[in-house]
Amino acid sequence: MKRYIKNIVVLIMASLGLLACEDVIEVEVPTGEIRLVIEASLDWEKGTSGNNQTIKLSTSTPYFETTNNTAVTNATVTVTNLDTNEVFDFTNQNDGTYTTTVFVPVENNQYQLDVVYNNETYTAIETLIPVPDINAVNQSQDGGLDPDLLEVNVYFDDPADEDNFYLFRYYEDGDLFPYFEDYSDEFSNGNEIHDFFEKQEDDDNDQAEFQPGDTVDINLYGISEGYYNYMRILIEQYYSGGNPFSSNGVQLKGNCINTTNAENYPYGYFRATQVVKTSYTFE
Known part of the structure:
Protein backbone atom coordinates (compact mmCIF):
# COMPACT_ATOMS: atom_id res chain seq x y z
CA MET A 1 0.00 0.00 0.00
CA LYS A 2 2.82 2.45 0.86
CA ARG A 3 4.46 1.76 -2.48
CA TYR A 4 1.15 2.39 -4.27
CA ILE A 5 0.68 5.74 -2.51
CA LYS A 6 4.26 6.67 -3.23
CA ASN A 7 3.77 6.06 -6.96
CA ILE A 8 0.67 8.29 -7.01
CA VAL A 9 2.58 11.08 -5.27
CA VAL A 10 5.38 10.80 -7.85
CA LEU A 11 2.89 11.04 -10.72
CA ILE A 12 1.20 14.10 -9.21
CA MET A 13 4.52 15.86 -8.65
CA ALA A 14 5.62 15.08 -12.21
CA SER A 15 2.37 16.50 -13.60
CA LEU A 16 2.74 19.67 -11.57
CA GLY A 17 6.29 20.00 -12.83
CA LEU A 18 5.16 19.79 -16.42
CA LEU A 19 2.46 22.41 -15.82
CA ALA A 20 4.98 24.71 -14.19
CA CYS A 21 7.23 24.48 -17.26
CA GLU A 22 4.55 25.57 -19.74
CA ASP A 23 5.42 28.68 -21.72
CA VAL A 24 3.16 30.61 -24.03
CA ILE A 25 4.71 30.69 -27.49
CA GLU A 26 3.47 33.38 -29.85
CA VAL A 27 3.95 32.54 -33.50
CA GLU A 28 4.14 35.25 -36.11
CA VAL A 29 1.69 34.23 -38.85
CA PRO A 30 2.40 35.89 -42.20
CA THR A 31 -0.57 37.61 -43.79
CA GLY A 32 -1.07 38.28 -47.47
CA GLU A 33 -1.96 41.59 -49.00
CA ILE A 34 -5.57 42.70 -48.96
CA ARG A 35 -6.89 42.24 -52.49
CA PRO A 130 -24.44 28.20 -74.86
CA VAL A 131 -25.54 24.95 -73.21
CA PRO A 132 -27.56 21.99 -74.59
CA ASP A 133 -30.95 21.03 -73.21
CA ILE A 134 -31.13 18.18 -70.73
CA ASN A 135 -32.67 15.10 -72.38
CA ALA A 136 -33.61 13.14 -69.27
CA VAL A 137 -33.08 12.83 -65.52
CA ASN A 138 -33.64 9.59 -63.64
CA GLN A 139 -32.42 7.59 -60.66
CA SER A 140 -30.62 4.30 -60.21
CA GLN A 141 -28.84 2.33 -57.53
CA ASP A 142 -26.24 0.32 -59.39
CA GLY A 143 -24.32 2.77 -61.55
CA GLY A 144 -22.53 4.76 -58.89
CA LEU A 145 -19.54 4.14 -56.66
CA ASP A 146 -21.59 2.40 -53.96
CA PRO A 147 -24.26 -0.11 -55.10
CA ASP A 148 -26.25 0.54 -51.93
CA LEU A 149 -26.72 4.27 -52.57
CA LEU A 150 -29.23 6.13 -54.73
CA GLU A 151 -27.81 8.29 -57.51
CA VAL A 152 -29.32 10.78 -59.91
CA ASN A 153 -28.48 10.51 -63.64
CA VAL A 154 -28.40 13.39 -66.13
CA TYR A 155 -28.34 12.96 -69.94
CA PHE A 156 -27.77 15.55 -72.68
CA ASP A 157 -26.47 15.67 -76.26
CA ASP A 158 -23.04 17.18 -76.87
CA PRO A 159 -22.76 19.21 -80.13
CA ALA A 160 -20.51 17.54 -82.70
CA ASP A 161 -17.34 18.92 -84.31
CA GLU A 162 -16.56 21.44 -81.60
CA ASP A 163 -14.82 21.50 -78.23
CA ASN A 164 -17.26 21.93 -75.36
CA PHE A 165 -16.84 22.30 -71.62
CA TYR A 166 -19.45 21.98 -68.90
CA LEU A 167 -19.98 22.56 -65.20
CA PHE A 168 -22.48 20.57 -63.12
CA ARG A 169 -23.92 21.87 -59.86
CA TYR A 170 -25.89 19.53 -57.59
CA TYR A 171 -27.54 20.74 -54.41
CA GLU A 172 -30.09 19.37 -51.95
CA ASP A 173 -31.74 21.84 -49.59
CA GLY A 174 -30.08 21.55 -46.20
CA ASP A 175 -26.62 20.60 -47.46
CA LEU A 176 -23.79 22.82 -46.28
CA PHE A 177 -22.32 23.18 -49.77
CA PRO A 178 -23.34 22.32 -53.33
CA TYR A 179 -21.33 19.74 -55.26
CA PHE A 180 -19.54 20.89 -58.44
CA GLU A 181 -18.15 18.79 -61.26
CA ASP A 182 -16.30 19.94 -64.38
CA TYR A 183 -16.55 18.06 -67.67
CA SER A 184 -14.82 18.18 -71.08
CA ASP A 185 -16.16 16.46 -74.21
CA GLU A 186 -12.65 15.45 -75.29
CA PHE A 187 -13.57 11.75 -75.33
CA SER A 188 -17.32 12.08 -75.98
CA ASN A 189 -17.59 14.72 -78.70
CA GLY A 190 -20.94 14.59 -80.49
CA ASN A 191 -22.37 11.85 -78.26
CA GLU A 192 -25.00 11.74 -75.56
CA ILE A 193 -23.28 12.54 -72.27
CA HIS A 194 -24.29 10.84 -69.03
CA ASP A 195 -23.35 12.20 -65.64
CA PHE A 196 -24.37 10.85 -62.23
CA PHE A 197 -24.23 12.08 -58.68
CA GLU A 198 -24.57 10.18 -55.40
CA LYS A 199 -24.03 11.39 -51.86
CA GLN A 200 -22.21 9.56 -49.12
CA GLU A 201 -22.77 10.33 -45.46
CA ASP A 202 -20.41 13.05 -44.22
CA ASP A 203 -20.83 14.37 -40.68
CA ASP A 204 -18.29 17.15 -41.23
CA ASN A 205 -20.43 18.71 -43.98
CA ASP A 206 -23.76 17.69 -42.46
CA GLN A 207 -24.42 15.57 -45.54
CA ALA A 208 -26.63 12.48 -45.69
CA GLU A 209 -27.25 9.86 -48.38
CA PHE A 210 -30.12 10.36 -50.82
CA GLN A 211 -33.41 8.88 -49.60
CA PRO A 212 -36.80 8.47 -51.33
CA GLY A 213 -38.57 11.83 -51.20
CA ASP A 214 -35.33 13.88 -51.36
CA THR A 215 -35.15 16.56 -54.05
CA VAL A 216 -31.87 17.57 -55.70
CA ASP A 217 -31.45 20.76 -57.75
CA ILE A 218 -29.40 20.35 -60.92
CA ASN A 219 -27.68 23.12 -62.89
CA LEU A 220 -25.81 22.45 -66.14
CA TYR A 221 -23.61 25.30 -67.40
CA GLY A 222 -21.90 25.76 -70.75
CA ILE A 223 -18.50 27.23 -69.91
CA SER A 224 -15.37 28.45 -71.68
CA GLU A 225 -12.16 26.44 -71.75
CA GLY A 226 -10.49 29.04 -69.53
CA TYR A 227 -13.16 28.75 -66.86
CA TYR A 228 -13.07 24.95 -67.16
CA ASN A 229 -9.33 24.97 -66.39
CA TYR A 230 -9.88 27.33 -63.46
CA MET A 231 -12.69 25.24 -61.96
CA ARG A 232 -10.85 21.97 -62.54
CA ILE A 233 -7.98 23.13 -60.33
CA LEU A 234 -10.31 24.69 -57.76
CA ILE A 235 -12.47 21.54 -57.50
CA GLU A 236 -9.42 19.28 -57.30
CA GLN A 237 -7.90 21.32 -54.48
CA TYR A 238 -11.18 21.53 -52.55
CA TYR A 239 -12.10 17.85 -52.67
CA SER A 240 -8.55 16.68 -51.95
CA GLY A 241 -8.43 18.61 -48.68
CA GLY A 242 -7.17 16.36 -45.87
CA ASN A 243 -5.72 13.81 -48.29
CA PRO A 244 -2.08 13.20 -47.27
CA PHE A 245 -1.24 12.03 -50.80
CA SER A 246 -2.66 15.05 -52.61
CA SER A 247 -0.39 17.62 -54.24
CA ASN A 248 0.28 20.95 -52.58
CA GLY A 249 -2.35 23.62 -53.17
CA VAL A 250 -1.47 26.57 -55.38
Whole structure:
Protein backbone atom coordinates (compact mmCIF):
# COMPACT_ATOMS: atom_id res chain seq x y z
CA MET A 1 0.00 0.00 0.00
CA LYS A 2 2.82 2.45 0.86
CA ARG A 3 4.46 1.76 -2.48
CA TYR A 4 1.15 2.39 -4.27
CA ILE A 5 0.68 5.74 -2.51
CA LYS A 6 4.26 6.67 -3.23
CA ASN A 7 3.77 6.06 -6.96
CA ILE A 8 0.67 8.29 -7.01
CA VAL A 9 2.58 11.08 -5.27
CA VAL A 10 5.38 10.80 -7.85
CA LEU A 11 2.89 11.04 -10.72
CA ILE A 12 1.20 14.10 -9.21
CA MET A 13 4.52 15.86 -8.65
CA ALA A 14 5.62 15.08 -12.21
CA SER A 15 2.37 16.50 -13.60
CA LEU A 16 2.74 19.67 -11.57
CA GLY A 17 6.29 20.00 -12.83
CA LEU A 18 5.16 19.79 -16.42
CA LEU A 19 2.46 22.41 -15.82
CA ALA A 20 4.98 24.71 -14.19
CA CYS A 21 7.23 24.48 -17.26
CA GLU A 22 4.55 25.57 -19.74
CA ASP A 23 5.42 28.68 -21.72
CA VAL A 24 3.16 30.61 -24.03
CA ILE A 25 4.71 30.69 -27.49
CA GLU A 26 3.47 33.38 -29.85
CA VAL A 27 3.95 32.54 -33.50
CA GLU A 28 4.14 35.25 -36.11
CA VAL A 29 1.69 34.23 -38.85
CA PRO A 30 2.40 35.89 -42.20
CA THR A 31 -0.57 37.61 -43.79
CA GLY A 32 -1.07 38.28 -47.47
CA GLU A 33 -1.96 41.59 -49.00
CA ILE A 34 -5.57 42.70 -48.96
CA ARG A 35 -6.89 42.24 -52.49
CA LEU A 36 -10.08 42.91 -54.39
CA VAL A 37 -12.31 39.84 -54.76
CA ILE A 38 -14.49 39.80 -57.89
CA GLU A 39 -17.49 37.46 -58.02
CA ALA A 40 -18.86 38.15 -61.49
CA SER A 41 -21.02 35.35 -62.84
CA LEU A 42 -23.31 36.39 -65.67
CA ASP A 43 -25.56 33.33 -65.80
CA TRP A 44 -28.29 33.30 -68.43
CA GLU A 45 -30.92 30.71 -67.55
CA LYS A 46 -32.53 29.14 -70.59
CA GLY A 47 -36.11 30.28 -71.06
CA THR A 48 -35.54 33.65 -69.41
CA SER A 49 -34.44 37.03 -70.74
CA GLY A 50 -31.26 37.03 -68.65
CA ASN A 51 -31.69 40.79 -68.08
CA ASN A 52 -31.17 40.66 -64.29
CA GLN A 53 -27.55 40.18 -63.30
CA THR A 54 -25.53 40.79 -60.14
CA ILE A 55 -21.80 41.23 -59.55
CA LYS A 56 -20.36 41.13 -56.05
CA LEU A 57 -17.20 42.89 -54.88
CA SER A 58 -15.40 42.43 -51.59
CA THR A 59 -11.88 42.39 -50.18
CA SER A 60 -9.84 39.47 -48.92
CA THR A 61 -9.09 39.20 -45.20
CA PRO A 62 -6.27 37.69 -43.12
CA TYR A 63 -6.93 34.11 -41.97
CA PHE A 64 -7.53 35.01 -38.32
CA GLU A 65 -9.47 38.21 -39.03
CA THR A 66 -12.95 38.23 -37.47
CA THR A 67 -14.31 41.24 -39.35
CA ASN A 68 -17.24 40.18 -41.51
CA ASN A 69 -17.87 43.42 -43.36
CA THR A 70 -15.58 43.22 -46.40
CA ALA A 71 -18.05 44.63 -48.95
CA VAL A 72 -16.67 47.07 -51.51
CA THR A 73 -19.13 49.95 -51.86
CA ASN A 74 -17.12 52.56 -53.75
CA ALA A 75 -16.45 50.94 -57.13
CA THR A 76 -17.74 51.50 -60.66
CA VAL A 77 -18.77 48.40 -62.64
CA THR A 78 -19.59 48.06 -66.34
CA VAL A 79 -19.89 45.18 -68.81
CA THR A 80 -19.45 45.76 -72.55
CA ASN A 81 -20.55 43.50 -75.39
CA LEU A 82 -17.47 43.64 -77.61
CA ASP A 83 -19.44 42.41 -80.63
CA THR A 84 -22.11 45.12 -80.46
CA ASN A 85 -20.30 47.77 -78.33
CA GLU A 86 -23.34 47.94 -76.05
CA VAL A 87 -22.39 49.01 -72.52
CA PHE A 88 -24.27 47.86 -69.43
CA ASP A 89 -23.85 49.93 -66.26
CA PHE A 90 -24.22 48.07 -62.97
CA THR A 91 -25.85 50.06 -60.18
CA ASN A 92 -24.12 50.24 -56.81
CA GLN A 93 -26.44 48.84 -54.12
CA ASN A 94 -24.08 50.00 -51.33
CA ASP A 95 -23.79 46.49 -49.88
CA GLY A 96 -21.05 45.09 -52.10
CA THR A 97 -23.43 44.12 -54.91
CA TYR A 98 -23.79 45.84 -58.28
CA THR A 99 -26.85 45.06 -60.36
CA THR A 100 -28.47 45.61 -63.74
CA THR A 101 -31.93 44.83 -65.10
CA VAL A 102 -31.14 45.52 -68.77
CA PHE A 103 -28.35 43.08 -69.60
CA VAL A 104 -28.72 41.44 -73.03
CA PRO A 105 -27.11 37.98 -73.29
CA VAL A 106 -26.12 36.78 -76.76
CA GLU A 107 -24.67 33.35 -77.40
CA ASN A 108 -20.98 33.29 -78.39
CA ASN A 109 -20.59 37.07 -77.98
CA GLN A 110 -17.60 38.40 -76.07
CA TYR A 111 -18.15 40.49 -72.96
CA GLN A 112 -15.66 42.69 -71.14
CA LEU A 113 -15.91 43.45 -67.43
CA ASP A 114 -14.43 46.71 -66.13
CA VAL A 115 -14.18 47.51 -62.43
CA VAL A 116 -12.71 50.80 -61.21
CA TYR A 117 -11.74 50.66 -57.53
CA ASN A 118 -9.33 52.84 -55.56
CA ASN A 119 -8.22 54.58 -58.80
CA GLU A 120 -7.21 51.25 -60.34
CA THR A 121 -8.93 49.45 -63.22
CA TYR A 122 -9.58 45.72 -63.25
CA THR A 123 -10.73 44.05 -66.45
CA ALA A 124 -11.57 40.61 -67.88
CA ILE A 125 -12.98 39.21 -71.12
CA GLU A 126 -15.19 36.15 -71.45
CA THR A 127 -17.32 34.54 -74.16
CA LEU A 128 -20.93 33.65 -73.33
CA ILE A 129 -21.11 29.90 -73.98
CA PRO A 130 -24.44 28.20 -74.86
CA VAL A 131 -25.54 24.95 -73.21
CA PRO A 132 -27.56 21.99 -74.59
CA ASP A 133 -30.95 21.03 -73.21
CA ILE A 134 -31.13 18.18 -70.73
CA ASN A 135 -32.67 15.10 -72.38
CA ALA A 136 -33.61 13.14 -69.27
CA VAL A 137 -33.08 12.83 -65.52
CA ASN A 138 -33.64 9.59 -63.64
CA GLN A 139 -32.42 7.59 -60.66
CA SER A 140 -30.62 4.30 -60.21
CA GLN A 141 -28.84 2.33 -57.53
CA ASP A 142 -26.24 0.32 -59.39
CA GLY A 143 -24.32 2.77 -61.55
CA GLY A 144 -22.53 4.76 -58.89
CA LEU A 145 -19.54 4.14 -56.66
CA ASP A 146 -21.59 2.40 -53.96
CA PRO A 147 -24.26 -0.11 -55.10
CA ASP A 148 -26.25 0.54 -51.93
CA LEU A 149 -26.72 4.27 -52.57
CA LEU A 150 -29.23 6.13 -54.73
CA GLU A 151 -27.81 8.29 -57.51
CA VAL A 152 -29.32 10.78 -59.91
CA ASN A 153 -28.48 10.51 -63.64
CA VAL A 154 -28.40 13.39 -66.13
CA TYR A 155 -28.34 12.96 -69.94
CA PHE A 156 -27.77 15.55 -72.68
CA ASP A 157 -26.47 15.67 -76.26
CA ASP A 158 -23.04 17.18 -76.87
CA PRO A 159 -22.76 19.21 -80.13
CA ALA A 160 -20.51 17.54 -82.70
CA ASP A 161 -17.34 18.92 -84.31
CA GLU A 162 -16.56 21.44 -81.60
CA ASP A 163 -14.82 21.50 -78.23
CA ASN A 164 -17.26 21.93 -75.36
CA PHE A 165 -16.84 22.30 -71.62
CA TYR A 166 -19.45 21.98 -68.90
CA LEU A 167 -19.98 22.56 -65.20
CA PHE A 168 -22.48 20.57 -63.12
CA ARG A 169 -23.92 21.87 -59.86
CA TYR A 170 -25.89 19.53 -57.59
CA TYR A 171 -27.54 20.74 -54.41
CA GLU A 172 -30.09 19.37 -51.95
CA ASP A 173 -31.74 21.84 -49.59
CA GLY A 174 -30.08 21.55 -46.20
CA ASP A 175 -26.62 20.60 -47.46
CA LEU A 176 -23.79 22.82 -46.28
CA PHE A 177 -22.32 23.18 -49.77
CA PRO A 178 -23.34 22.32 -53.33
CA TYR A 179 -21.33 19.74 -55.26
CA PHE A 180 -19.54 20.89 -58.44
CA GLU A 181 -18.15 18.79 -61.26
CA ASP A 182 -16.30 19.94 -64.38
CA TYR A 183 -16.55 18.06 -67.67
CA SER A 184 -14.82 18.18 -71.08
CA ASP A 185 -16.16 16.46 -74.21
CA GLU A 186 -12.65 15.45 -75.29
CA PHE A 187 -13.57 11.75 -75.33
CA SER A 188 -17.32 12.08 -75.98
CA ASN A 189 -17.59 14.72 -78.70
CA GLY A 190 -20.94 14.59 -80.49
CA ASN A 191 -22.37 11.85 -78.26
CA GLU A 192 -25.00 11.74 -75.56
CA ILE A 193 -23.28 12.54 -72.27
CA HIS A 194 -24.29 10.84 -69.03
CA ASP A 195 -23.35 12.20 -65.64
CA PHE A 196 -24.37 10.85 -62.23
CA PHE A 197 -24.23 12.08 -58.68
CA GLU A 198 -24.57 10.18 -55.40
CA LYS A 199 -24.03 11.39 -51.86
CA GLN A 200 -22.21 9.56 -49.12
CA GLU A 201 -22.77 10.33 -45.46
CA ASP A 202 -20.41 13.05 -44.22
CA ASP A 203 -20.83 14.37 -40.68
CA ASP A 204 -18.29 17.15 -41.23
CA ASN A 205 -20.43 18.71 -43.98
CA ASP A 206 -23.76 17.69 -42.46
CA GLN A 207 -24.42 15.57 -45.54
CA ALA A 208 -26.63 12.48 -45.69
CA GLU A 209 -27.25 9.86 -48.38
CA PHE A 210 -30.12 10.36 -50.82
CA GLN A 211 -33.41 8.88 -49.60
CA PRO A 212 -36.80 8.47 -51.33
CA GLY A 213 -38.57 11.83 -51.20
CA ASP A 214 -35.33 13.88 -51.36
CA THR A 215 -35.15 16.56 -54.05
CA VAL A 216 -31.87 17.57 -55.70
CA ASP A 217 -31.45 20.76 -57.75
CA ILE A 218 -29.40 20.35 -60.92
CA ASN A 219 -27.68 23.12 -62.89
CA LEU A 220 -25.81 22.45 -66.14
CA TYR A 221 -23.61 25.30 -67.40
CA GLY A 222 -21.90 25.76 -70.75
CA ILE A 223 -18.50 27.23 -69.91
CA SER A 224 -15.37 28.45 -71.68
CA GLU A 225 -12.16 26.44 -71.75
CA GLY A 226 -10.49 29.04 -69.53
CA TYR A 227 -13.16 28.75 -66.86
CA TYR A 228 -13.07 24.95 -67.16
CA ASN A 229 -9.33 24.97 -66.39
CA TYR A 230 -9.88 27.33 -63.46
CA MET A 231 -12.69 25.24 -61.96
CA ARG A 232 -10.85 21.97 -62.54
CA ILE A 233 -7.98 23.13 -60.33
CA LEU A 234 -10.31 24.69 -57.76
CA ILE A 235 -12.47 21.54 -57.50
CA GLU A 236 -9.42 19.28 -57.30
CA GLN A 237 -7.90 21.32 -54.48
CA TYR A 238 -11.18 21.53 -52.55
CA TYR A 239 -12.10 17.85 -52.67
CA SER A 240 -8.55 16.68 -51.95
CA GLY A 241 -8.43 18.61 -48.68
CA GLY A 242 -7.17 16.36 -45.87
CA ASN A 243 -5.72 13.81 -48.29
CA PRO A 244 -2.08 13.20 -47.27
CA PHE A 245 -1.24 12.03 -50.80
CA SER A 246 -2.66 15.05 -52.61
CA SER A 247 -0.39 17.62 -54.24
CA ASN A 248 0.28 20.95 -52.58
CA GLY A 249 -2.35 23.62 -53.17
CA VAL A 250 -1.47 26.57 -55.38
CA GLN A 251 -2.66 30.15 -55.36
CA LEU A 252 -5.40 30.23 -57.97
CA LYS A 253 -5.70 33.30 -60.18
CA GLY A 254 -8.72 33.99 -62.35
CA ASN A 255 -9.02 35.88 -65.61
CA CYS A 256 -9.33 39.33 -64.03
CA ILE A 257 -6.25 41.55 -64.32
CA ASN A 258 -5.29 44.92 -62.91
CA THR A 259 -4.41 47.09 -65.90
CA THR A 260 -3.22 49.93 -63.67
CA ASN A 261 -0.94 47.94 -61.36
CA ALA A 262 -0.31 44.35 -62.45
CA GLU A 263 1.21 43.37 -59.09
CA ASN A 264 -2.03 44.26 -57.29
CA TYR A 265 -3.98 41.48 -58.99
CA PRO A 266 -7.48 40.52 -57.79
CA TYR A 267 -9.01 37.20 -56.80
CA GLY A 268 -12.07 35.71 -58.48
CA TYR A 269 -13.28 35.08 -62.01
CA PHE A 270 -15.49 36.75 -64.58
CA ARG A 271 -17.66 34.16 -66.32
CA ALA A 272 -20.46 34.43 -68.85
CA THR A 273 -22.54 31.28 -69.23
CA GLN A 274 -25.85 29.86 -70.27
CA VAL A 275 -27.39 27.49 -67.75
CA VAL A 276 -30.24 25.00 -67.81
CA LYS A 277 -31.85 24.20 -64.46
CA THR A 278 -34.00 21.32 -63.32
CA SER A 279 -34.67 19.24 -60.22
CA TYR A 280 -35.38 15.61 -59.42
CA THR A 281 -37.27 13.99 -56.53
CA PHE A 282 -36.24 10.45 -55.62
CA GLU A 283 -38.92 7.77 -55.55
